Amino acid sequence: MDKVAIITGGAAGIGFAVGERLRKAGARIAIWDLDAARAEEAARALGGKDAAIAVQTDVADWASVERSAEQTVERLGGVNILVNNAGVTGPSVPLSEYDVHQWRRVLDVNLVGMFYVCRAVVPLMLPGGWGRIVNVSSVAGKEGNPRMSAYSAAKAGVIGLTKSLAKELATSGVLVNCLTPATVVTGILQELSPETVEYMRSRIPMGRFGTVEENAAMVAFMCSEECSFSTGAVFDTSGGRCTY
Ligand SMILES: NC(=O)c1ccc[n+]([C@@H]2O[C@H](COP(=O)([O-])OP(=O)(O)OC[C@H]3O[C@@H](n4cnc5c(N)ncnc54)[C@H](O)[C@@H]3O)[C@@H](O)[C@H]2O)c1
Numbered sequence: 001m002d003k004v005a006i007i008t009g010g011a012a013g014i015g016f017a018v019g020e021r022l023r024k025a026g027a028r029i030a031i032w033d034l035d036a037a038r039a040e041e042a043a044r045a046l047g048g049k050d051a052a053i054a055v056q057t058d059v060a061d062w063a064s065v066e067r068s069a070e071q072t073v074e075r076l077g078g079v080n081i082l083v084n085n086a087g088v089t090g091p092s093v094p095l096s097e098y099d100v101h102q103w104r105r106v107l108d109v110n111l112v113g114m115f116y117v118c119r120a121v122v123p124l125m126l127p128g129g130w131g132r133i134v135n136v137s138s139v140a141g142k143e144g145n146p147r148m149s150a151y152s153a154a155k156a157g158v159i160g161l162t163k164s165l166a167k168e169l170a171t172s173g174v175l176v177n178c179l180t181p182a183t184v185v186t187g188i189l190q191e192l193s194p195e196t197v198e199y200m201r202s203r204i205p206m207g208r209f210g211t212v213e214e215n216a217a218m219v220a221f222m223c224s225e226e227c228s229f230s231t232g233a234v235f236d237t238s239g240g241r242c243t244y
Contacts, residue, residue, distance in 0.1 A: 001022075001026045001224075003026075003028070003081050004029075004030065004072070004076045004079050004080050005027045005028070005030070005082070005223065006072060006081070006083070006121065007019050007029060007030070007031055007032065007085055008032045008033070008084055008085050008086035008113075009085045009086030010039070010042060011038035011039040011054075012035075012038060012186065012187055013184070013186035013187060013188060013212060014085060014181070014212050014215045014216065016212070017215065018085065018215075018219045018220070019031060019042065019046055021216040021217065021219070022081070023046045023052060027080075027081065029043070029051070029053070030055055030075075031043050031052065031055065032056075032059070033056070033057065033086070034056070034059075034086070036056040039054035039055070053072070053075055053076065055071050056068075059086045059109060059113030059117055060105070060109045060113045062116050065113075065120050066120055068120075069121060079121055080125065080128065080130060080131055080132070081134075081223045082121050082125070082131070083134045084114045084117055084118070084135045084136060084158075086109065086113060087109065087188065088106060088109050088110065089191050089192055090105070090191065091192075092148055092192045092196040093147055095149040098149060098150065102150070103149070103150040107153065107154050110154035110155065110157075111157040111161070118133065122165075122169070125174050126169075128173075129172065131172075131175070132175055132222060132227070133174065133177070134178065134179060134219050135162045135176070135177070135179070136158070136179050136181070137158040137179060137180045138151070138155040138180055138181060138182075139180050139182045139203075139238045140152040140155045141156040141158055142156070142159070142180055142234075142244070143241075143242060144156075155180075159180075162177065163232040166232030167231075167232060175227065175230065176231055177222045177227070177231060177232070177233045177235060178233075178235070179215065179218060179222070179237060181215050181237045181238065182204050182238035182242070183200040183201060183204070184212055184215060186212065203241050204239040204241050205239060205241065206239030206240055210237055210238070210239060218237050222235060
């Protein structure tokens with residue numbers, strides 16, 4: 001595919017696996033990540049030069065997002081695919097003990113940041129009459145995980161944002177869908193207690209965690225030409241946990 005794809009949080013985990021998959025399909029990749037060193041390393045691993053670039057970005061900071069959009073257009077010539085994947089879980093603590101600043105930061109990164117990135121990138125996609133946006137939510141956004149109120153609220157918000165934007169853009173050629181994975185073993189689990197991770201595993205009927213490759217495969221479909229009559233949809237990779 002002769003496309004340019006932005007992947008937020010693409011330096012590690014699910015985002016990096018998506019980068020590998022889209023790169024194999026021929027897309028040029030812009031990795032927007034807070035961790036500049038890991039983003040550079042990831043871009044090199046995907047071929048570097050014009051094939052993959054690293055753009056240091058804090059998705060929760062509007063000025064940073066605007067700068068990254070400008071740099072990406074300058075260096076890669078435009079944007080056709082956006083995978084909004086950057087996320088943090090925040091700690092696993094009861095709501096009544098949750099630090100109020102931390103709660104706000106989890107919302108800012110997972111939800112407000114996704115709005116910022118869409119706000120900057122959608123206007124770049126519309127003139128071409130073709131685009132694919134994938135927003136990474138979570139089963140937490142459908143079911144709510146106990147002791148993860150900020151994360152669950154943010155991820156439910158991602159589903160609402162996806163449905164709203166998809167309807168706005170339905171006749172534009174830009175499709176907007178979202179992914180709701182159950183637990184995948186990546187660095188993001190580090191903030192959570194072992195009990196919370198075990199709770200999440202125990203809720204999966206297949207009895208195992210998902211893999212980054214399984215999630216990347218689903219995202220790759222949503223980014224493809226073949227995905228043509230789905231928008232505002234929620235695609236599940238939860239091993240049977242969320243069958244709705
Ligand atoms: N791993 C799971 O179990 C799981 C389950 C459901 C949903 N998800 C979602 O999948 C997405 C990817 O998670 P992952 O498991 O690959 O995590 P990860 O920690 O391996 O990767 C997340 C990446 O996002 C980057 N990032 C964090 N804050 C950022 C910011 N403010 N701006 C830009 N980049 C930032 C990190 O540097 C990191 O490279 C997240 O949205 C997460 O909520 C993960």
